[in-house]
């Protein structure tokens with residue numbers, strides 16, 4: 001059922017047991033979960049746009065880690081009939097009286113409400129028309145428009161989006177400004193960055209490269225103590241070795257080709273830099289970096305992270321996390337009675353498990369949306385529930401530079417201080433495997449390529465098996481480690 005977004009001159013009143021705000025993965029998952037538990041109750045989903053995000057092709061990669069596609073669908077053909085959808089924008093929450101007011105003049109009463117209003121790109125110079133951020137289909141269409149007439153672009157950021165764009169942009173000179181001394185720093189370490197950089201150089205115009213270079217399959221296994229790992233040195237080591245709204249594959253559906261006739265497809269990377277100044281003149285922008293280098297280009301893509309989005313007021317102020325998200329406990333409850341939050345908009349304030357941390361990703365938006373739905377159900381039925389097991393282990397499945405990538409646990413040594421070891425196996429053009437070990441136990445892993453190791457690693461991390469007796473053999477390419485731990 002749906003209700004369109006026409007402007008209403010007088011307050012139109014609705015009431016529902018469950019009100020969910022936001023048509024992204026978190027909101028849709030939350031509403032769908034509630035519809036499974038309580039098809040008999042009134043469930044209302046308010047969303048700003050009639051296009052919502054749903055999950056398709058859910059496939060387990062390990063026991064608790066899934067890969068899936070994110071699909072944009074029109075409201076009418078995607079949700080269970082138990083959910084009433086309203087295209088409108090939340091404006092005000094009257095928490096004591098349990099109702100909200102919307103931009104189009106609706107008053108909606110709720111028993112329990114979940115806020116899933118996502119995040120917005122952290123744009124530098126957001127008011128400059130030649131600076132664009134990538135968030136949704138509209139912003140990709142804007143990017144395509146710019147590309148049609150552009151020969152040179154500056155890409156700012158070093159996370160997943162910037163990394164994907166660096167790989168997917170063709171026919172345009174790309175200047176990639178990264179704050180670190182290696183690329184894709186949100187997800188990988190300098191070693192894996194080197195592995196990817198080789199891939200960028202190997203890239204074919206059709207973007208396929210993952211099957212390349214298998215002929216030179218020399219695998220190198222190396223053990224490094226954390227203190228040895230000064231980024232530069234690791235890059236050096238790997239030089240010697242020579243040896244992954246919008247879905248996860250959003251760029252596949254769009255042609256991202258510029259207007260330059262002759263460019264290499266390799267971006268020009270400006271390491272350890274940030275933008276000091278941007279001047280716009282004659283449909284060009286002139287960028288000055290902190291090292292005084294100057295780049296003249298047609299436009300700038302800013303992919304520098306997101307900020308939780310909560311452009312509505314509440315009669316009782318929300319407690320906030322330090323990153324600007326609405327603080328939630330392990331049941332996804334905010335400090336305001338009967339209001340929950342899930343997905344990018346929230347900050348996970350419970351005491352995190354040993355192998356989990358928050359990262360604003362689809363995977364977690366889905367997990368949190370589901371948890372919020374379960375939790376709201378438990379509140380209605382007066383049941384005691386426990387947090388879902390998925391919050392025990394950080395897991396993320398993605399594609400970077402054309403390769404499948406699985407990230408598990410504390411894959412970059414996050415929060416482990418200086419007391420850990422890395423065991424790395426790298427085969428140029430084929431795979432990059434990194435184990436993060438602490439006191440002989442696997443604490444995290446980066447698996448790039450078709451390694452088939454995700455489930456084994458998940459078990460090793462969760463069961464805290466002491467791997468000391470196996471030494472470096474644990475990544476010996478001639479030994480099938482799955483057999484070890486059957």
Ligand code: FAD
Nearest residue numbers: 022023024025026089090117118135343344360361362365
């Ligand atoms: P969103 O998807 O942002 O949904 C928020 C919803 O709330 C929207 O429907 C919005 O219209 C609605 N809304 C906002 N304010 C209001 C209001 N006042 N009233 C009513 N409705 C409102 N994650 C990955 O895991 N893998 C990736 O490969 C990946 N790639 C990405 C690529 C890009 C270009 C971007 C931008 C993000 C990417 N992410 C990726 C991150 C991922 O998109 C987010 O983590 C995820 O979408 C968060 O889901 P959400 O439901 O919390 O929020």
